[in-house]
Amino acid sequence: MYNYFKFFMASVCLIVFLFGCSDSEEETLNENTNSVTIPLEIYKKVYGVTSEITISGSYVYINTNGVPDHKSPYFKDTKWHDAKYEAYDPTNPNVFHTGNFNLNPNRVSELSISFKIPNSPSRSSRNNPTSMGPIGVSLNGVPFYNQYAGMNEPLTREVNSFDNYNGHPAPLSPGGENGSGGRYHYHMEPFWLTTNASKDALLGFLLDGFPVYGPEEEGKTISSSDLDSYHGHTHATKDFVSGIYHYHTTADAPYINGSGYYGSPGTVSQ
Ligand SMILES: [Zn+2]
Ligand SMILES: [Zn+2]
Numbered sequence: 117m118y119n120y121f122k123f124f125m126a127s128v129c130l131i132v133f134l135f136g137c138s139d140s141e142e143e144t145l146n147e148n149t150n151s152v153t154i155p156l157e158i159y160k161k162v163y164g165v166t167s168e169i170t171i172s173g174s175y176v177y178i179n180t181n182g183v184p185d186h187k188s189p190y191f192k193d194t195k196w197h198d199a200k201y202e203a204y205d206p207t208n209p210n211v212f213h214t215g216n217f218n219l220n221p222n223r224v225s226e227l228s229i230s231f232k233i234p235n236s237p238s239r240s241s242r243n244n245p246t247s248m249g250p251i252g253v254s255l256n257g258v259p260f261y262n263q264y265a266g267m268n269e270p271l272t273r274e275v276n277s278f279d280n281y282n283g284h285p286a287p288l289s290p291g292g293e294n295g296s297g298g299r300y301h302y303h304m305e306p307f308w309l310t311t312n313a314s315k316d317a318l319l320g321f322l323l324d325g326f327p328v329y330g331p332e333e334e335g336k337t338i339s340s341s342d343l344d345s346y347h348g349h350t351h352a353t354k355d356f357v358s359g360i361y362h363y364h365t366t367a368d369a370p371y372i373n374g375s376g377y378y379g380s381p382g383t384v385s386q
Contacts, residue, residue, distance in 0.1 A: 150350070151238035152360045154325065161318060164257025166228070171235050175382060176325075178231040180257030182386075183224055184300055186308040188279045189217075190224045208280045210307045212367070220277040222285040225298030229259060233382040237325030239361065244324070245376040250299075250384045252322035252372075254306050258283060259384075260320060260328065261301045263370035270369070271303055281308040299386070304372065305331055305365040318355055319365065324379030328363045328372060329353065338364045340374070347374035 159169045159176050167179045187202035194201075204217040231253045248266070250259035265274040277284045283306065286299040309319050315332035322328060326348065331338050343349055347370055348363040356362075361379075365372050 150361055151236055152356060152358070153236040154327075158318075158327075158355050159321075162253060162255050162257065162320065164255065166257075174235055175232050176235045178233065178253055180229050180231070180253060180259075182227040182229050182258060182299055182301075184258050184281070184283060184308070185256045186281050188224065188281065188283070188300075189219055190222065190279060190285050190300065192219075192223065194223050194225075196224070202280070205280050210280070210282070210311075212278065212282070212304060213276050214272065215276050217279075218276040220284060222298055224285055224300045227299055227386055229253075229257075229384065229386045231323070231382065231384050233321055233323060234325040234379065237361070237379045239378055240324070240380045243376050244379075244381055246323075246373055246381075250301065250323075250386070251377075251381075252320055252328060254302060254320035254328075255309055255318070256306070258306065259299065259301045260322065260372055261303045262373055263303060274303075278304070282306060302372075305367070310365075316354075318353070322363060322373060322377060323381035323384060324377035325382065326361050326363060326378055327353070327355070328365065331365050331367060333364070338366055340366050340368050340370065343374070344378075345375045346378040347372065348378055 156169065156171055159178065162169060162178055164180050164185055165178060166181050170177050187200050189202065189204045191197055191200040206217060229250065246262040251262050252260040254260055263271065265271050282304050283300055283302045286301065306319060310317065310330045315330045317330050319328045319330055340347065343364060348361055350359055350361045352359045353362060363373060
């Protein structure tokens with residue numbers, strides 16, 4: 117009888133141990149998969165900054181002026197004209213245009229953009245849609261924008277105004293892209309960065325803190341069908357060997373981000 121009791125108690129302990137254990141393992145796994153604290157030296161790959169990048173509390177602070185470090189037809193007649201104006205090159209193979217290049221009436225202007233981004237991005241339990249205006253920062257300090265030209269309006273016409281590096285300045289009309297005129301931005305793969313680094317390079321961060329990579333990975337071209345509805349997935353990358361959730365730019369819509377942020381977004385002021 118005593119032995120049966122001992123056996124019974126041992127079984128109870130074992131069950132409690134197993135269940136207790138599997139619960140906590142699940143939590144750790146979720147944390148490992150979805151929350152990573154990003155070290156300062158990785159943020160320092162963002163070179164287009166106007167002040168030193170700092171981490172304070174649970175945020176990283178990145179300030180840029182939004183002026184691209186590459187040439188563009190959108191420098192025409194600006195103070196940078198002589199150094200940075202370049203006519204559109206129609207032989208550029210890297211275009212998404214559906215018609216001829218259409219120079220929009222805006223020009224690049226110098227801004228003061230402050231990104232406040234979670235330093236330990238983690239998956240959000242709620243849906244956090246992107247808004248018009250900057251949704252992230254690319255390595256050269258130019259903001260990323262979402263897949264829309266206006267409220268749920270696709271980029272169909274706008275795409276023809278993208279320059280050789282796939283960017284353009286926001287329209288002057290206050291309705292379009294919520295937009296302060298002259299804010300240069302990328303809705304799609306920033307060709308300057310992927311050409312200078314590589315198609316599988318780190319390109320920047322979205323406001324929720326998760327990194328954005330180019331359209332290739334281990335020699336394979338990524339398309340939206342390889343990614344989840346937010347336009348990302350989790351695995352190890354060159355910069356994050358333990359694995360991290362990350363977005364990819366793709367040639368097919370929605371290009372950078374899908375149905376909102378995977379994590380909780382920080383803020384941007386300009
Ligand atoms: Zn735009
Ligand atoms: Zn990936």
